[in-house]
Amino acid sequence: MYADVHLHLYEAPDPKKLVAEAREGGITLLITNGENVDTSRRCVELTDLPGVYAAVGIHPSSSNKPYDRSVLENLLDNDRVVAVGEIGLDAKYDIDMDLQRRVFEDMVSLASEHDLPVIVHSGRSYREVADTLFRYDVLADLHWYSGSLDVALELAQSGHFFSLGPASLKGGKYRALIDELPLFQLLTETDYPVRIGGKDNHPLRVREVVEHIARVKNLPLEETRSAIYNNALKFFGVGP
Numbered sequence: 001m002y003a004d005v006h007l008h009l010y011e012a013p014d015p016k017k018l019v020a021e022a023r024e025g026g027i028t029l030l031i032t033n034g035e036n037v038d039t040s041r042r043c044v045e046l047t048d049l050p051g052v053y054a055a056v057g058i059h060p061s062s063s064n065k066p067y068d069r070s071v072l073e074n075l076l077d078n079d080r081v082v083a084v085g086e087i088g089l090d091a092k093y094d095i096d097m098d099l100q101r102r103v104f105e106d107m108v109s110l111a112s113e114h115d116l117p118v119i120v121h122s123g124r125s126y127r128e129v130a131d132t133l134f135r136y137d138v139l140a141d142l143h144w145y146s147g148s149l150d151v152a153l154e155l156a157q158s159g160h161f162f163s164l165g166p167a168s169l170k171g172g173k174y175r176a177l178i179d180e181l182p183l184f185q186l187l188t189e190t191d192y193p194v195r196i197g198g199k200d201n202h203p204l205r206v207r208e209v210v211e212h213i214a215r216v217k218n219l220p221l222e223e224t225r226s227a228i229y230n231n232a233l234k235f236f237g238v239g240p
């Protein structure tokens with residue numbers, strides 16, 4: 001079995017069909033991530049589908065729109081909500097960084113208050129994202145991390161996790177990350193529906209990611225697959 005711990009299922013034309021195709025290929029755990037209050041609510045509705053759990057939160061690209069924190073708090077009371085995400089910072093957005101910081105910290109404290117992990121976007125701001133996480137009592141999954149190896153190792157040292165997706169198949173700096181990060185802190189994701197490397201995306205692509213990790217780390221495929229799947233169960237506190 002495999003896990004896709006970061007996708008946006010509400011973007012699928014037919015989420016039920018996508019989940020069925022994923023399950024057919026062994027992807028039995030899917031964490032759909034919200035970007036604002038509306039999509040977070042949508043994610044919670046989609047947890048009716050088998051193996052689907054939700055993360056709710058305010059994405060940095062939505063940080064310039066007001067949101068009602070109490071709605072998110074209510075969503076967090078649902079047993080199928082297992083994280084606060086997708087949250088973070090991204091210097092590429094034309095949104096004031098102070099505003100992004102305020103929303104990010106609000107989301108991190110929300111997770112900490114509810115004793116839940118966070119799923120974090122760290123585009124062009126990984127140093128600051130790391131420093132923020134270090135100030136809170138919270139466990140993070142760094143999604144599609146593309147920062148420096150040094151900061152990744154600091155984060156790993158503090159117990160944080162990394163979800164790798166199809167972009168990591170490209171090699172380069174991702175290869176060094178896979179090589180250096182401990183297997184017990186790795187997770188897999190696709191960020192569906194984001195197109196990666198000019199290809200359509202699909203939760204099934206986590207299989208290629210697992211194969212790639214096994215190759216780079218020179219470990220048996222089955223051992224790699226089961227370790228990463230179990231990391232996901234443990235990280236999100238869900239049953240098999």
Ligand SMILES: [Zn+2]
Nearest residue numbers: 006033086191
């Ligand atoms: Zn995403």
